Amino acid sequence: DTEVTQTPKHLVMGMTNKKSLKCEQHMGHRAMYWYKQKAKKPPELMFVYSYEKLSINESVPSRFSPECPNSSLLNLHLHALQPEDSALYLCASSRYISGTSGRQAYEQYFGPGTRLTVT
Amino acid sequence: DQQVKQNSPSLSVQEGRISILNCDYTNSMFDYFLWYKKYPAEGPTFLISISSIKDKNEDGRFTVFLNKSAKHLSLHIVPSQPGDSAVYFCAASARGNKLVFGAGTILRVKS
Numbered sequence: 131d132t133e134v135t136q137t138p139k140h141l142v143m144g145m146t147n148k149k150s151l152k153c154e155q156h157m158g159h160r161a162m163y164w165y166k167q168k169a170k171k172p173p174e175l176m177f178v179y180s181y182e183k184l185s186i187n188e189s190v191p192s193r194f195s196p197e198c199p200n201s202s203l204l205n206l207h208l209h210a211l212q213p214e215d216s217a218l219y220l221c222a223s224s225r226y227i228s229g230t231s232g233r234q235a236y237e238q239y240f241g242p243g244t245r246l247t248v249t
Numbered sequence: 250d251q252q253v254k255q256n257s258p259s260l261s262v263q264e265g266r267i268s269i270l271n272c273d274y275t276n277s278m279f280d281y282f283l284w285y286k287k288y289p290a291e292g293p294t295f296l297i298s299i300s301s302i303k304d305k306n307e308d309g310r311f312t313v314f315l316n317k318s319a320k321h322l323s324l325h326i327v328p329s330q331p332g333d334s335a336v337y338f339c340a341a342s343a344r345g346n347k348l349v350f351g352a353g354t355i356l357r358v359k360s
Contacts (some may be wrong), residue, residue: 136291172338172350173293186347220292237283238348240292
């Protein structure tokens with residue numbers, strides 16, 4: 131099973147709303163990621179969680195707040211977003227973090243994404 | 250500063266023929282390379298990867314070649330099928346879990 135699930139599939143929110151994106155994997159992966167992808171562009175890394183702790187924040191504005199409640203779940207809390215934040219938000223997971231096991235395993239498995247529109 | 254470049258925005262190939270997608274990189278610290286396929290409105294799907302200690306990795310119809318001296322890798326799909334039509338992203342990692350993606354190449358396989 132190499133499935134990463136994301137909910138909701140689509141989300142429309144106003145600039146004053148608070149919403150959350152959810153991601154789940156049951157592959158036993160200990161690294162989880164949030165990416166943002168605009169049309170015709172590659173995915174851009176936002177956050178990395180390693181063993182449920184935030185290890186990388188790519189200078190993402192504070193209106194995006196990640197949370198990792200346990201090793202299978204990853205949330206992205208959204209508040210006071212701007213129209214330019216409209217994009218496909220992708221969650222991914224991978225098995226190992228370099229350096230923790232001596233084995234390089236960087237294959238990241240992506241979910242289907244949440245299409246976010248900010249009005 | 251684009252560390253991973255896919256210079257061909259699109260590629261059109263006849264069904265049954267070989268598709269060759271190219272990727273160049275500038276960071277000599279990259280030690281692991283991956284190819285992803287993406288259909289519209291879906292997340293990228295991992296296809297195949299290669300470590301910098303190898304120069305070739307094969308998985309079914311997909312083969313990735315790495316030329317470290319030229320900082321170049323390529324993905325070969327043989328034979329190409331209409332279902333292979335998608336956007337292909339090259340990605341690289343430097344001793345860590347941060348992937349750097351290329352801009353992608355749209356592959357169209359004509360039947």
